[in-house]
Amino acid sequence: MRLPNMSSNFLLAPIPENADFFSIRDIKLAVFGASGVGKTAMIVRFLTKRFIGDYETNTGNLYSRLMCLEGEQTYLQIQDTPGHVKMEIDSAPVPEILRCLQWAEGILLVYSITDSKSYEYVRHLYQHIRKVYSDSKIPVILVANKGDLLHVRQVSSDSGIQLANELGCFFVEISTSENCQGVCDVFQYLCKEINKVQTSSSGERRRVSIIPRPRSPNMQDLKRRFKQALTPKVKASSTVA
Numbered sequence: 129m130r131l132p133n134m135s136s137n138f139l140l141a142p143i144p145e146n147a148d149f150f151s152i153r154d155i156k157l158a159v160f161g162a163s164g165v166g167k168t169a170m171i172v173r174f175l176t177k178r179f180i181g182d183y184e185t186n187t188g189n190l191y192s193r194l195m196c197l198e199g200e201q202t203y204l205q206i207q208d209t210p211g212h213v214k215m216e217i218d219s220a221p222v223p224e225i226l227r228c229l230q231w232a233e234g235i236l237l238v239y240s241i242t243d244s245k246s247y248e249y250v251r252h253l254y255q256h257i258r259k260v261y262s263d264s265k266i267p268v269i270l271v272a273n274k275g276d277l278l279h280v281r282q283v284s285s286d287s288g289i290q291l292a293n294e295l296g297c298f299f300v301e302i303s304t305s306e307n308c309q310g311v312c313d314v315f316q317y318l319c320k321e322i323n324k325v326q327t328s329s330s331g332e333r334r335r336v337s338i339i340p341r342p343r344s345p346n347m348q349d350l351k352r353r354f355k356q357a358l359t360p361k362v363k364a365s366s367t368v369a
């Protein structure tokens with residue numbers, strides 16, 4: 129059975145009571161790659177630490193979460209991009225991919241070591257990134273996923289290193305199914321790189337204001353208020369008697 133994708137709201141962490149809502153760091157990153165390379169699995173592994181076998185084909189979900197990164201409260205947004213989009217080197221990227229490219233501050237380019245076409249796909253994608261960011265620098269990490277499936281490997285580690293050298297970006301080979309730490313390291317490293325770029329361009333980290341949602345009263349709260357409202361009356365009536 130294929131599980132549905134988890135919605136971004138489901139993954140939104142509860143806002144801590146004492147959070148400083150006006151000085152929260154803001155990071156936006158996007159995960160690109162061909163269909164089936166494990167983009168959704170990676171994001172969910174990072175956010176929940178769990179590996180869930182199967183997902184609906186992703187059409188572009190946005191995951192958001194408050195988390196502590198490098199000792200600071202951070203509002204992290206991760207865009208999962210659709211992998212079924214055709215990617216040609218000479219044609220312009222389709223609007224949904226272009227929007228994600230322009231929105232992101234850091235990019236994970238994912239291919240599967242079991243699928244040489246997915247390797248070519250990221251090469252094309254990178255050409256589009258260079259066009260969008262022709263005069264600015266955006267941190268990119270090339271990720272070779274499904275490192276546990278060595279018996280059906282189609283792309284060697286050397287090919288991954290070679291592509292990363294060509295593209296001038298970081299490279300890592302991981303297995304989302306077998307190594308949670310490897311996945312977390314990738315996301316955390318990218319966040320650090322984004323942070324460096326933000327700090328060097330503006331002198332300080334970008335921040336957002338998050339206004340906490342008003343809480344809906346729960347039963348305990350209602351009972352307490354009801355008791356409070358009753359208490360003086362009871363006292364008053366007992367005094368009269």
Ligand SMILES: Nc1nc2c(ncn2[C@@H]2O[C@H](COP(=O)(O)OP(=O)(O)OP(=O)(O)O)[C@@H](O)[C@H]2O)c(=O)[nH]1
Nearest residue numbers: 163164165166167168169181186211274303304305
């Ligand atoms: N063996 C193995 N399977 C993996 C790994 N990562 C993901 N998968 C499996 O690969 C399949 C595709 O994973 P998804 O996360 O749905 O891939 P996707 O890139 O989001 O695909 P689209 O939604 O079509 O764009 C699922 O069956 C996952 O369980 C891995 O590291 N090892």
